[in-house]
Amino acid sequence: MPNQVVLTNVSKRFGERTILQDVSLEVEGGETVALIGPSGGGKSTLLRCINGLTMFDRGEIRVGADVLSPGGDPDAASRVRRKFGMIFQDFQLFPHLTALENVMEAPMQVLRRSKHEARELALQLLHRVGLADRAGLHPRQLSGGQKQRVAIARALAMEPRGLLCDEITSALDPELKSEVLDTLAELKAEGLTLLVVTHEIGFARRAADRVAVLAEGRVIEYGPPEQVLDRPQTERTQRFLRQVLV
Amino acid sequence: MILRSIAVILIAAAALTPLCGAAEAPLRWGADSEGGAPYIFKDPADPRSNIGFEVDLIAALEKELNRKIEFVQYSYGELTLGLERGDFDFAMNGLEVTPDRERQLRLSRPYYVYRLQLAARADDDRFSTLEQLKAIGGRAGTLDNTAASRLLTQLGIATNLYDGQAEPYQDLELGRVDAVLMDLPIAEYYARPNLKLKFVGEPFGAGAYAIAFRKDQEQLARDFDAAIVRLAASGDLERIYRKWRIWNEDQEQLSGDVQTANILADSSQGLTPDKYLPLLMDGAVMTVFISCASMALAVAIGLMVALSRLYGVWPLRAAAIGYVEFFRGIPVLLLLYMLYYGLPSLLANWGVVWRPENVFVGVLAFGLNYAAYEAEIYRAGISSIPHGQWEAAASLGMTRFTTFRRIILPQTWRVVLPPMTNDFVALFKDTSIVSVIAVVELTKQYQILAKSSLKYMEIGLATAALYLLLSVPLGYLSRWMEHRMAKG
Numbered sequence: 001m002p003n004q005v006v007l008t009n010v011s012k013r014f015g016e017r018t019i020l021q022d023v024s025l026e027v028e029g030g031e032t033v034a035l036i037g038p039s040g041g042g043k044s045t046l047l048r049c050i051n052g053l054t055m056f057d058r059g060e061i062r063v064g065a066d067v068l069s070p071g072g073d074p075d076a077a078s079r080v081r082r083k084f085g086m087i088f089q090d091f092q093l094f095p096h097l098t099a100l101e102n103v104m105e106a107p108m109q110v111l112r113r114s115k116h117e118a119r120e121l122a123l124q125l126l127h128r129v130g131l132a133d134r135a136g137l138h139p140r141q142l143s144g145g146q147k148q149r150v151a152i153a154r155a156l157a158m159e160p161r162g163l164l165c166d167e168i169t170s171a172l173d174p175e176l177k178s179e180v181l182d183t184l185a186e187l188k189a190e191g192l193t194l195l196v197v198t199h200e201i202g203f204a205r206r207a208a209d210r211v212a213v214l215a216e217g218r219v220i221e222y223g224p225p226e227q228v229l230d231r232p233q234t235e236r237t238q239r240f241l242r243q244v245l246v
Numbered sequence: 247m248i249l250r251s252i253a254v255i256l257i258a259a260a261a262l263t264p265l266c267g268a269a270e271a272p273l274r275w276g277a278d279s280e281g282g283a284p285y286i287f288k289d290p291a292d293p294r295s296n297i298g299f300e301v302d303l304i305a306a307l308e309k310e311l312n313r314k315i316e317f318v319q320y321s322y323g324e325l326t327l328g329l330e331r332g333d334f335d336f337a338m339n340g341l342e343v344t345p346d347r348e349r350q351l352r353l354s355r356p357y358y359v360y361r362l363q364l365a366a367r368a369d370d371d372r373f374s375t376l377e378q379l380k381a382i383g384g385r386a387g388t389l390d391n392t393a394a395s396r397l398l399t400q401l402g403i404a405t406n407l408y409d410g411q412a413e414p415y416q417d418l419e420l421g422r423v424d425a426v427l428m429d430l431p432i433a434e435y436y437a438r439p440n441l442k443l444k445f446v447g448e449p450f451g452a453g454a455y456a457i458a459f460r461k462d463q464e465q466l467a468r469d470f471d472a473a474i475v476r477l478a479a480s481g482d483l484e485r486i487y488r489k490w491r492i493w494n495e496d497q498e499q500l501s502g503d504v505q506t507a508n509i510l511a512d513s514s515q516g517l518t519p520d521k522y523l524p525l526l527m528d529g530a531v532m533t534v535f536i537s538c539a540s541m542a543l544a545v546a547i548g549l550m551v552a553l554s555r556l557y558g559v560w561p562l563r564a565a566a567i568g569y570v571e572f573f574r575g576i577p578v579l580l581l582l583y584m585l586y587y588g589l590p591s592l593l594a595n596w597g598v599v600w601r602p603e604n605v606f607v608g609v610l611a612f613g614l615n616y617a618a619y620e621a622e623i624y625r626a627g628i629s630s631i632p633h634g635q636w637e638a639a640a641s642l643g644m645t646r647f648t649t650f651r652r653i654i655l656p657q658t659w660r661v662v663l664p665p666m667t668n669d670f671v672a673l674f675k676d677t678s679i680v681s682v683i684a685v686v687e688l689t690k691q692y693q694i695l696a697k698s699s700l701k702y703m704e705i706g707l708a709t710a711a712l713y714l715l716l717s718v719p720l721g722y723l724s725r726w727m728e729h730r731m732a733k734g
């Protein structure tokens with residue numbers, strides 16, 4: 001599968017601390033995987049490694065035909081980013097640009113789309129995330145949920161095969177979470193591969209094909225939601241689920 | 247430097263001491279010893295003492311008056327002002343007798359009759375008179391606030407004005423001016439020995455140097471008048487002037503009635519606002535131009551320095567740090583002198599001919615200097631943009647360069663604009679020192695006008711108003727932008 005993600009024995013240290021330890025994980029093309037686990041367990045680091053934002057120390061990450069590995073092809077990161085967009089917890093919209101311009105920027109600068117083309121595409125994407133009427137506003141004029149949906153449109157403008165989502169609803173009020181999660185569910189339906197770090201156990205159960213639990217730098221459970229969430233094998237997962245479900 | 251401001255002249259001190267009334271305080275003589283041969287200048291063999299024909303004349307006067315005279319260092323352009331303030335008792339420093347001065351001061355009998363001498367580059371045969379110089383559109387250089395400068399202004403010849411006697415000849419040599427018009431004694435000392443320069447035409451016009459007192463010092467002035475007559479009659483004056491090789495037949499009049507052709511039209515007609523305001527405006531335009539051009543340069547160079555420091559390979563980073571430390575650490579004044587006078591002669595040694603205009607050098611010096619400050623503002627501004635912006639752009643596939651240009655820099659502008667506007671206001675005022683390389687900007691124009699009219703306060707207020715008119719709105723703009731930035 002061209003948009004399959006395979007991690008093999010990925011390890012990452014920051015100084016003395018081991019953040020990821022021999023992480024191996026396979027995500028099939030078109031699959032939605034929820035990545036859950038205690039804070040500090042290495043979830044963000046894992047996503048950043050897959051996006052080429054952080055280089056790991058050992059192992060390899062294969063995205064389609066491209067391979068990220070320490071000392072490997074330095075251009076692989078940019079090819080991987082063309083396949084997977086990334087959405088951040090704190091949006092990271094470009095504050096000096098309007099919502100529309102945020103979405104138009106990368107197609108124009110990276111894909112050399114004409115202004116007209118980029119604009120048509122951006123309007124279409126903003127419409128798709130329900131923000132056609134907010135196109136001319138700057139990020140500071142948008143609510144958190146709207147900002148996150150602009151960020152999703154911005155990533156989609158690069159026509160990725162999948163998205164890496166890092167706690168993209170954590171900064172949002174409960175009533176705003178659903179609008180973002182609904183958008184994700186639509187993207188899944190359209191066939192994108194989604195790797196979603198989340199604390200929304202309900203969303204994981206509903207939308208994910210598989211759930212991975214990452215704790216202390218290791219994948220300790222990986223399987224269908226009903227298996228991982230209802231019949232966890234490890235004591236660590238049971239403890240974690242008790243804490244989040246309280 | 248300890249003796250910079252007050253150097254006591256003690257010539258034949260041993261002989262005179264018993265004669266000097268112990269009760270009488272020494273008279274204070276105001277003059278400028280900075281490069282003023284042959285009048286009064288630092289002895290090259292012993293830079294702590296002054297020599298010159300006026301120093302010898304003072305020694306003769308001490309004997310004649312039986313009073314000790316001590317030297318007070320004062321900037322030439324401010325001598326009249328210092329006299330009126332009482333910083334010294336009299337000024338003697340090649341001060342020309344002019345109608346203005348006669349009106350405001352008590353001038354002594356002339357002690358020297360001077361003529362004006364035109365000088366040109368040795369290989370320049372285009373003119374031999376001032377009229378011809380004007381006809382070919384030539385530019386002249388001379389000392390500020392002198393008979394020569396007023397004559398040139400009157401004739402409508404483009405003129406560069408200097409504070410020192412050496413600089414006009416230096417600029418003549420470098421081709422920045424086509425001619426220099428100065429008093430003959432100066433020309434004898436600075437132009438005659440220089441093989442690259444030549445005298446053009448005969449000395450012309452005649453004026454006299456006199457000692458200046460305040461109007462209320464009539465008795466003292468009379469004592470000096472009498473002493474000058476005695477020195478002229480006894481041949482002491484001739485002996486001194488021959489020693490300094492400035493004796494000529496003109497000086498024979500000194501013991502009698504001095505007839506000096508008045509080469510100066512009466513400049514005493516009042517300098518009224520309708521006359522000085524247009525001149526101040528010209529100065530303001532120059533100030534605005536230099537400020538804007540320097541800032542544009544500083545903003546461009548500053549960005550490159552900041553980028554080198556933030557993202558450069560280590561030699562580049564080291565060079566950027568060196569740049570900032572160097573240009574922040576030296577005075578712009580020093581930089582102006584080095585670029586204007588030093589660099590062309592240095593390059594000439596290597597066969598490179600580069601003689602930048604004074605305005606160009608001013609812009610360059612301030613541009614280089616302020617670039618160091620702007621670089622630091624940029625650095626802080628760029629560093630203040632959250633790292634997440636870089637990552638968001640990277641994950642969209644943008645290169646580092648594209649990210650910087652399209653995402654980071656536009657946000658940086660908003661952060662750096664208020665402090666840069668503040669710097670601009672400071673620069674705006676700092677530019678006044680370009681007058682040392684003969685740029686007539688607002689402050690220099692003020693000095694010129696005030697010195698010749700003594701309206702230091704009136705024209706000063708008009709000048710201040712012009713500065714405020716330009717700097718206050720800028721200050722408000724800066725604060726408004728800061729306020730807007732704060733709102734996000």
Ligand SMILES: Nc1ncnc2c1ncn2[C@@H]1O[C@H](COP(=O)(O)OP(=O)(O)O)[C@@H](O)[C@H]1O
Pocket residue numbers: 014019038039040041042043044045046
């Ligand atoms: N750049 C970094 N330098 C040092 N330590 C880091 C860095 N990034 C993350 N860490 C550490 O790695 C650990 C895992 O972080 P993270 O991947 O953000 O976990 P999670 O997203 O699961 O909460 C944390 O203890 C964090 O402090």
Ligand SMILES: [Mg+2]
Pocket residue numbers: 043044045166167
């Ligand atoms: Mg995290």
